[in-house]
Amino acid sequence: xxxxxxxxxxxxxxxxxxxxxxxxxxxxxxxxxxxxxxxxxxxxxxxxxxxxxxxxxxxxxxxxxxxxxxxxxxxxxxxxxxxxxxxxxxxxxxxxxxxxxxxxxxxxxxxxxxxxx
Amino acid sequence: xxxxxxxxxxxxxxxxxxxxxxxxxxxxxxxxxxxxxxxxxxxxxxxxxxxxxxxxxxxxxxxxxxxxxxxxxxxxxxxxxxxxxxxxxxxxxxxxxxxxxxxxxxxxxxxx
Numbered sequence: 001x002x003x004x005x006x007x008x009x010x011x012x013x014x015x016x017x018x019x020x021x022x023x024x025x026x027x028x029x030x031x032x033x034x035x036x037x038x039x040x041x042x043x044x045x046x047x048x049x050x051x052x053x054x055x056x057x058x059x060x061x062x063x064x065x066x067x068x069x070x071x072x073x074x075x076x077x078x079x080x081x082x083x084x085x086x087x088x089x090x091x092x093x094x095x096x097x098x099x100x101x102x103x104x105x106x107x108x109x110x111x112x113x114x115x116x117x
Numbered sequence: 118x119x120x121x122x123x124x125x126x127x128x129x130x131x132x133x134x135x136x137x138x139x140x141x142x143x144x145x146x147x148x149x150x151x152x153x154x155x156x157x158x159x160x161x162x163x164x165x166x167x168x169x170x171x172x173x174x175x176x177x178x179x180x181x182x183x184x185x186x187x188x189x190x191x192x193x194x195x196x197x198x199x200x201x202x203x204x205x206x207x208x209x210x211x212x213x214x215x216x217x218x219x220x221x222x223x224x225x226x227x228x229x
Contacts, residue, residue, distance in 0.1 A: 103150030
């Protein structure tokens, strides 16, 4: 069965600190997608990144970076120099690569990040 | 480009009633998925529609149903509401085979 674990329920940091959100996944599939979403208080989930299981290259986008390690089944997310606007709940998700169905994501429980000024 | 629109945003129902939630996807997106979000269970997949056909269904009782119209708009219905159905219901749309879901702000249902 597929499963996503985000062990950190809540994290609180002070502005400008770096913070890493952990994500560990389980799947029997050899090909899959991994995602990170951000959920601000407004409720909608905002897409941050999708990673294909074949692509273990780390990615950086501005202050955001992602570290994908297949050997440890982890897909961690780091925010550098955090800002108050980064405060939100962050979800890691997993989906199988199925051309017929793209909408079934397995989400972790989420990590609530609070960035204090 | 307009995002995913869900209506109503908030609603209150009583046990035993039924409810219909609506979702208008991003223009050009033909796939619509629905999720239930609760504090206890987190985000759980309900179903996915593409071209008016249900492609996938999550592990929910038959009281939960949905449909998609020819313009890709989707509705979900919950009959015989129970207290445990209180949740944020999120709709997401995507273009075929991109795997990138765009979510609406959700419909927050409270069952009393």
